[in-house]
Amino acid sequence: MKLALIKRVFSVFLVSTLPWQAFGWNAQLETEASQSQAAVVLAPTQPQMLSEYSRILAQGIFTDQGAPTDSLQYSVTVWGSWDTLPSGNPTQLAADKGQAASRLLQGYLTWSPLPEQLFFQAGKILLSPSVGFFRTPLDFFAHPALAPILDGAALGPWQEGYWSENTQVLWDGGSASLWLSPPLTWSDNVNQTLQYLTLPQNFWRSELNLSWQLGNAGFQLVGEGEVPQNTCSPSAAVVRCGASMDAAINSAWTIKAEGRLDATSQSPPATQGLIGLAWSPAERLSVTVEAASDPSGLHGFVRWTLPVDAKVEAILYTIPSLEDSSGIAGGDLQGRYDTWGWDAWVELPWGAPGTEQANTSWRGTWGAKGSLYF
């Protein structure tokens, strides 16, 4: 039954790529089936209960970019999905009753009056200055992930941008950019249609970014300010600033660090930070270690990537809490070929007294995914 459903969904998506391909767009289709199980003990005297749900998720992404003239570029990324569990919460939608969604993830024009030095961009633009992998403190705001992320990363492979304008100046050794984003909200009636174009934007936002390179090290200073759409009071404003650095120590070792400060008039300043290093002792073999402090606590991250053969890679990761004995461990075995790929993955959270996992004696999610590239 489920296999037939997966085949049907995949066929529909496959056919849907044809018109996009006719215009020369690149496309990627993914179909993923996953299963989650948890053994829950509601009270010490009660027997253990088994909770399980399955999910089928099909996604397609279509991209096109080019440069019609020397000074003009465009980039468009469109995403669509069909998901039996779009909320990620099994109590909100029964399995096998899929829900479709689609959105313009990015779509902007870039005009460069001084080629390769000065750029003006307008449209739906993605902004992500962080150098972190499992946490991204310098990404001051971001839309929710479009789908489950399989390798412990903070950001999925596809992200949704904001309607905005960006001015960027590049020079030998650095760059500066000023990004401005207006609020965009609408009534619930209109929302049904506009949800295919964008998620609402409830804030005025601006971000200033200064980055420079010193030898093998890169540095960034980022400042951001935001004000809710319907409030002009300075007391409602939020100001954030941060800095990052990443550097290559030699051909095998890289390091990174970033920190952030949030300031509002209504609460004391809050900080977040991340440090990390990566070691690549041999070709296609790497170990990444990061530690981050954020409002949810102090967390560690270890990710090990190793080649199985020329086309297959294994990724093992763990995200332990550094404050108690809870965390997540996962693995993703992935094959990538010229026009297709596959993933088989498992993720196992573990709990500790006093955490949300405390009553769960066992829990796990596993699944498989097939991808096609055009």
Place this chain on the structure above:
Amino acid sequence: MTKFKATFTFFLVLLAVVAFPVAGETPQELLLRIDQARNVVDLRCDVTLTSYDGEKILEHEKLAIQVKTTSKENKTLVWFAAPASVKGRRLLMAGNTVYLLFPATSNPIRLSPLQVLVGQASNGDVARTGFAQEFLPQKLTRTSLDGQACWLFELTAQPDRQTGTYAKARLWVRSKDLRPLKAEFLTASDELLKIARYSDWRQIDGKQFPCKLVITEADNPKRYTVLTYSHIASHPVPSSLFERSALSFWVAGGSQ
């Protein structure tokens, strides 16, 4: 005593000829001159990589490359044009600084130079436009290869690249026109890793450029990668393009 003097003088002259091919020229300077003879300034080209295991094709990739020539170390931008699974990726390489930008994302990821991204060849194999920026000559001798008189350089990685993909190299350069014919790349413990052969020499922008490079794995000669360069031209671009934050603005030219 006269015989001793004559012998001593002969060996001095021989040493001078071997170590200093042109009057006053050191092996490092000669290596630099060899690089300059084929170094197309601000090179832009397309590269096709085909990896074989015997007759079987393992991988086939197409890249577009833009190089920024500098006196210290060249900087390279790579656009992945094929296959479809990697199409649209952009890579920036400048010495040990390596950033990769995936399509539909905006945050370039820092990688170490050892993380191979282009099939069976290393990043350095694809982007190498010269030897002098990567290696220091330790020894220079005269030899012959395939019946052609050659200089044989024994090279070690520059101090800041000791932990790189290749710690040592041997380079055969044809004496008469300073064309590199063959290179062997080794580990620090002298284990032979790869053998590269340069061919299909063409005149590009006043320089002799090898349009074909065959890299064979030393431990399995059946496995080899052929790099074919096309649409080669000198295409000056500002240095500002070779920065992390500029990756998302670069659109490859050439045949892409």
